[in-house]
Amino acid sequence: MRFKAILNNPVGLHTELGQTMEKLGPVCIASFATDKLRFITYQDNVVGTQAWTDLAATCLFSDYRIESQHHNEINFFFKIPDLLHITKDLSEITRIQVGLKRRGDQNIILFRWTGVNFVGSKSMEQKELPIELVRRDRLELIKEPVTIRTPETYILLPPLISLKPASEQFKKLSKYITIAANMNGELRIEVESAYAVCSAQFDNLNNPSLSGHDPTGDPTEFSHVRIKSEDFLNFLSCTYLEPDDVICNIANETQIVFLVYLNLDMYQNEDAPIRSMNMNPNRCQLTCHLPIYFD
Incomplete structure (x- = not known):
């Protein structure tokens, strides 16, 4: 099982996705496939807001590589405050390497970059995001709420x-x-x-x-x-x-669903691949389900 990439959109990850997801739930499930990413704010056995965010891997990463025995897909839990703690100081950093590692019994996503101190000296810095890998059969039990009927x-x-x-x-x-x-x-x-x-x-x-x-x-x-x-x-x-x-x-x-469409490409830093001005930006979609109540 392997995952490595260059994070070229730390602002999009921290300010746009992370801070929003934190409002919708403290724990997130990430599902990384060969070209798509999905973030799910969901809690077992809890009636509450559920949000499902789908975006192209290129919205956040370049040099993106992922391998696994399960259709080259890796799924994991992480705590959103842990992610925000790591990414809050990365907005001005370029060439941020990320990858799946193991420290003893703990799986982590390792963030590494070259830092510069107040006298101009460079050093390699890193932070670790603890994660819990999720088996595919468990993930299949986490279903997005179905549309009960066509909305009026x-x-x-x-x-x-x-x-x-x-x-x-x-x-x-x-x-x-x-x-x-x-x-x-x-x-x-x-x-x-x-x-x-x-x-x-x-x-x-x-x-x-x-x-x-x-x-x-x-x-x-x-x-x-x-x-x-x-x-x-x-x-x-x-x-x-x-x-x-x-x-x-x-x-x-019966049901209320919000569809949120946004463009994260605008926050990418200088490490991002050059994009043609004629190309359509990668649109990210967040689908938010709120529970309803009766008198």
């Missing part, structure tokens, strides 16, 4: 940072909020407490096309779900990602 509503959200002020205030009023939207470009965040009923309305939003679905109902009719205020605020931490688009899919009183 799918709407392009306004910038996530514009949703945070009202959501933070609503959290003070109630443990739960209601997210409602329709196919007429309207989004509503509502909260009801013993003392007040409050709502924030967003209009003139876009309803993107959804493959294989042609809406036939009344476009002004709202679909809604009830979720935890804290879960929604944690999701809004995706502002770290500076996403290109965020689509909210709602199956009325």
Whole structure:
């Protein structure tokens, strides 16, 4: 089993992915294949937010090589705070070598780079990320929540940072909020407490096309779900990602799924391979499932 690469996007890994994943859960499962990476925030036997992030290996790495007896795929657990501790000081570092190693009984991802001290002397520095390898048969038990049915509503959200002020205030009023939207470009965040009923309305939003679905109902009719205020605020931490688009899919009183699309290529450092200006950037997709609750 082998993995080695050059990390050419420490900012994307730390600020964009790591800090966002930390808001969604303390432990992450990484699945590295020959050309794709997947990061999963998931906890066994816990009802809560689940996030599945898929991206091309070239979004983070160059000189990427991986080998294993299981279709050249390596899966492992790691603690997100451990990763953030390593990557927080790497934003200005180039030529960061990463690889799978073993220290005694502990598997690690080793980060190595050339550092320069205050008098200009160079030395090799390194940090270790402890990991726990995950067998393929165990990983197969961790399934992304299925789409129960085709959502009645799918709407392009306004910038996530514009949703945070009202959501933070609503959290003070109630443990739960209601997210409602329709196919007429309207989004509503509502909260009801013993003392007040409050709502924030967003209009003139876009309803993107959804493959294989042609809406036939009344476009002004709202679909809604009830979720935890804290879960929604944690999701809004995706502002770290500076996403290109965020689509909210709602199956009325059944399911809510957020699709977050972003471009990590813009954070790559000078070690990244030269890209043609005519090439489309590698788009990363984060799929976030929030549990719903009933009165």
